[in-house]
Amino acid sequence: AQTVTQSQPEMSVQEAETVTLSCTYDTSESDYYLFWYKQPPSRQMILVIRQEAYKQQNATENRFSVNFQKAAKSFSLKISDSQLGDAAMYFCAYRSARTQGGSEKLVFGKGTKLTVNP
Amino acid sequence: GAGVSQSPRYKVTKRGQDVALRCDPISGHVSLYWYRQALGQGPEFLTYFNYEAQQDKSGLPNDRFSAERPEGSISTLTIQRTEQRDSAMYRCASSYRSAGGGNTIYFGEGSWLTVV
Numbered sequence: 001a002q003t004v005t006q007s008q009p010e011m012s013v014q015e016a017e018t019v020t021l022s023c024t025y026d027t028s029e030s031d032y033y034l035f036w037y038k039q040p041p042s043r044q045m046i047l048v049i050r051q052e053a054y055k056q057q058n059a060t061e062n063r064f065s066v067n068f069q070k071a072a073k074s075f076s077l078k079i080s081d082s083q084l085g086d087a088a089m090y091f092c093a094y095r096s097a098r099t100q101g102g103s104e105k106l107v108f109g110k111g112t113k114l115t116v117n118p
Numbered sequence: 119g120a121g122v123s124q125s126p127r128y129k130v131t132k133r134g135q136d137v138a139l140r141c142d143p144i145s146g147h148v149s150l151y152w153y154r155q156a157l158g159q160g161p162e163f164l165t166y167f168n169y170e171a172q173q174d175k176s177g178l179p180n181d182r183f184s185a186e187r188p189e190g191s192i193s194t195l196t197i198q199r200t201e202q203r204d205s206a207m208y209r210c211a212s213s214y215r216s217a218g219g220g221n222t223i224y225f226g227e228g229s230w231l232t233v234v
Contacts, residue, residue, distance in 0.1 A: 004160075045161070045209065045225035091160050104149060105174065106223065108160030 002027045002094050006109035013082045014117050020067075021077045021112045023092030031097040034068065034075045035106070039089040048090070051075065053097065079114075087116045120144075122226035124210050130232045131200055139195045139229045143212030150193050151211040151223065152185055161209055167193060200233045207231070 003026045013019035025034070036048040051059045051068050058066050063083075067076045079086055092109040123142040131137050143150050149168050153161035163177040169190040178184070182200075187193040197204055207228040213221040 042227075043207065044227060045211075047222060050222075093160075104166050104168075105151070105163040105177070106153075106161070107163070110158075110160050 002029075002032075002096070002107045004092050004094050004107050004109040006090075006092055006112050008112045009110070010113045010115070012115040012117060013079070015082055015084060017082055018078060018080045019082055019114065021079075021090050021092075021114065023075045023077070023109060025073050025075065025092070025094050025107075027073070027094065029096055029098065033095045033097055034066075035093040035095070036064070036066070036075075036077045037091045037093060037108075038086075039091060039111070040085075040087070045091075049077070082116050084116050084118060087114055089113050122210055122212050122224055124208075124226040124229050126229060127227065128230045128232075130234060133200060133202060133233055135200055136196065136198045137200055137231060139197075139208050139210075139231070141193045141195070141210030141212075141226060143191065143193070143210070144214075144224055146214065147212035147224075148190075148215050149213045149221075149223075150187055151213075152193070152195050153209045153211065153225075155207045155209055155228070157206075164195070164208075197231075200231075202233045205231055205233045 005024045032053045034051045038046045038048050049061045049064050063080045065078045089111045091111045093106045125140045151166040152164040155161045165175040165185050167187040182198045185195045209228040211223045211225045213223045
């Protein structure tokens with residue numbers, strides 16, 4: 001079974017600075033997807049960024065980028081120019097890419113609470 | 119609808135009562151998922167459907183939990199004989215299609231269940 005580990009329960013960053021959130025995962029599969037979700041105080045679940053395991057190029061979405069290290073099974077999220085609105089819980093998640101016999105479920109880590117200080 | 123809609127948003131029930139949580143997915147979405155999220159934890163998979171077929175129910179914790187999606191649209195998660203440990207947010211999600219695993223999953227705002 002796949003597992004996702006977020007080793008930083010809490011992180012803080014100064015506004016306009018850069019912060020990196022860590023995520024490691026364990027899987028025996030070679031084809032999968034990785035995601036970062038944001039959960040603000042409103043408790044919505046918002047997709048921030050996703051990465052296909054077969055792509056070597058790291059995904060980027062505006063101020064958000066990932067450092068995907070497949071061999072190390074590491075998937076960190078970098079937030080540049082942090083804004084007050086970035087304050088939230090951030091969840092890393094894994095999903096199999098198998099179309100036959102694979103599970104459709106997302107496997108989540110326990111989350112990292114990010115505080116942005118003005 | 120515009121997004122995944124869940125009801126009720128908040129439910130307080132007495133231990134031993136049955137509860138039904140409803141999910142209305144985004145129109146046209148084939149796949150529907152149920153997750154449970156305890157305070158301070160990440161969402162935990164419960165079950166999912168493609169159309170009306172329940173494809174995976176491996177995450178349902180015990181036989182007090184069941185889910186259905188009889189017409190391939192709206193889904194109901196039912197918890198029988200509720201216990202205090204069932205208190206959590208129950209979140210529904212949907213995606214347009216299931217094959218390949220890369221389709222974006224859209225989450226609803228969740229139903230908070232408190233068992234007293």
